[in-house]
Amino acid sequence: MTSYQPTVLHQAPSTSQELLTVPQVMARLQLGRSAVYDLLRTQQLASITLGRARRIPARALTDFIRARLDQEAA
Template identity: 70%
Template structure:
């Protein structure tokens, strides 16, 4: 698995963004952050987290 296809857990995304669990699930629910279901668990591809961060940086700069 390459770094681009690595899957992060919700707690890992929480740590990266410095936000709570409900915020991460809200981002997933509103489709601002792409994720996939692996059984009953949610996983977020690293590229989806990077895309989310870059979109918000671009919005802040505008």
């Protein structure tokens, strides 16, 4: 008798591939909507646009925080 191994068709995205909404970024940074959109507008925080929706890769948020910490340390 042959053992059946299910095939994984869909895996949850890893943290580095996760896309965040503006409200999620607002909550994580504890900033207001306009402050987050200012960061996006000035390209301090990277994002992509899907239709009319703006999404921020979790990796971009991590990189932004790391860069700000490095600026503060310098």
